[in-house]
Amino acid sequence: MDASSSGTAMSGAAAAPGSTGAGPAEVDADMIRQTYEAVLWGAPPPPVAERAHLNDLLLGHVQLLLPEVADNAVRMQGEQQRTAVHVIVRTRSLLAEGADKSPQAAASYARDLATQCRALLTLHQHPGLLDDRESYP
DSSP states (O other), X not given: OOOOXXXXXXXXXSOOTTOOSSSOOOOOHHHHHHHHHHXXXXXXXXXXXXXXXXXXXXXXXXXXXXXXXXXXXXXOOHHHHHHHHHHHHHHHHHHHHOOXXXXXXXXXXXXXXXXXXXXHHHHHHOOOSOOOOSOOO
């Protein structure tokens, strides 16, 4: 599977992994988990070409999960909601920063992106109790 990336945080130009561009893509939790685990705990570090591919996949996963978690965050409660807001804000900031060109900075950015991807997937899969009111103040 291949993921396109546009370098912008939430542009519609980037397709999420597995996306055909028509309608929302389905979340493949196993693939997302394998991708962030390869970056966070893979040893030894992958070759440069594979790192670029993993970064593209991570970016696609984050772009898929971020709006879904943001949509649910308004319905979350308590610490779950505060955590979701923190993750959303930090992820958007990370995406806006982009990756630095130096290899060391790029590796650090990939780990940060993988960490945010892991947090987003957790919030997506375990949003806690959701408020089902029809309207919000």
